Amino acid sequence: MKIAVDAMGGDYAPLEIVKGVEKSRDQFSDIEFILFGDEAKIKAVLKDTTRVTIHHTDDMIEMGEEPVRAIRRKKNSSMVLAATAVKNGEADAFFSAGNTGAILAAGIFIVGRIKGIDRPALATVLPSVDGPHDSFVMMDMGANAESKAAHLYQYGFLGDFYAEKVLGFENPRVGLLNLGTEEDKGDEVHKEAWQLLNKAPKLNYIGNVEARELLNGAADVVVTDGSNGNTALKAIEGTALTIINLLKESILGGGIKAKLGGLLIKDALRGMRDKLDYTKAGGAVLLGVNAPVVKTHGSAKEREVANTFAQIHTMVQNGLVPAIQDYIANHADVIKVTANEESKG
Known part of the structure; x- marks a missing residue:
């Protein structure tokens, strides 16, 4: 499985993000990582490139930026390109420790909602x-x-x-x-x-x-x-x-x-x-979108980052999102009827 990583998101990026990637890479033999961010800064702290690919980006979304505007304006940011990789099927999951609102916006508007989830x-x-x-x-x-x-x-x-x-x-x-x-x-x-x-x-x-x-x-x-x-x-x-x-x-x-x-x-x-x-x-999982979108605390360091990758590994391995998609599709009438009943009330 491949995980698209916003390597520039977080208070201690890219150092702690990369350290968490390498720890997780050594723990799981079936994970590949695509790191989106400043190539020079990532290479300066990356010890081993085994199953790690770097996709250089010149831009990043800062913590204090307005989320939706940042997603729309910074098309070449590490966060947007990581989410786009998941949308295009180049990666199975998206990870970031960056701006929470922007991560949510990227998950909803780029990765996309599961049909039937409001x-x-x-x-x-x-x-x-x-x-x-x-x-x-x-x-x-x-x-x-x-x-x-x-x-x-x-x-x-x-x-x-x-x-x-x-x-x-x-x-x-x-x-x-x-x-x-x-x-x-x-x-x-x-x-x-x-x-x-x-x-x-x-x-x-x-x-x-x-x-x-x-x-x-x-x-x-x-x-x-x-x-x-x-x-x-x-x-x-x-x-x-x-x-x-x-x-x-x-x-x-x-x-x-x-x-x-x-x-x-x-x-x-x-x-x-x-x-x-x-x-x-x-980390926290954005449930209801078409692929695993997971964020961890902005202050996350190596251990928490690695724990989040282990969480993503379990989600992908167990087919969580396809299972949700199938369930929603097979029970669309139940959910639709319930929503109508609520709106009438």
Whole structure:
């Protein structure tokens, strides 16, 4: 399989992107990489060209640029050309650590939406500290600030597919992020979404889940709109980092006894940190487009980049996108009818 890589996207590009490419290349013998970016800068940090091709580009999309305008104006940027390679069948998947909005725009407007999906959405895998699995899928994480009930319904199917095909969950439990667990909680969109998901064929829908239960294994797939999803993600990330830093400060500033105690529980603290490390699962996936489009944090370094390539490898190897395309095509009437029902409501 071939992965088109925006080698210039990210805070530490191209160094950390290239290091992640080489680590993944050494791990997987069946991956080839096409790196799009400044050839001189890439070659300066690339140690081995085995299964790595460089496609020189003179332009790149900066983090602060307006996404759609940048995609339209910078046709020769590393991001646009990497996405175009996937559209043209020259690569199987697209990766970037760059401008999130531009990645979404490239995925939707260049790679293209799956027919039957109204709005592609960002899905990410987060850790679960309790429950049947050690992680869960959550979407949308920011691709769409607002969503209709029919969109949330479609996210349920997309997330279910990802949990089953990539994470290997059997009959994933699908929940709707809401203010409370009762059926009538939330605004009209969430009330309608509850009804649609509850009637959805082939979904193991368990109802509403609250934000405080997300990390406790409340569901294997959590459906939400982009605004609430992104807010919840940042709250989880911030809380995890704060807890770890507070523990470290308390131990280091607590005198000899605290430091001795810290040494005794060092392995346990390391285990807690690893359990809360959301980067192990890779990046955020734009589900609902015609090929794997995956972004990782702009601050990603070698390990997180390599983890994301492992994630892409699983997606391509398991035929995630063709499976979604087939399912949507075979159940188009169900999704269409549901969307019509939502619009009437």
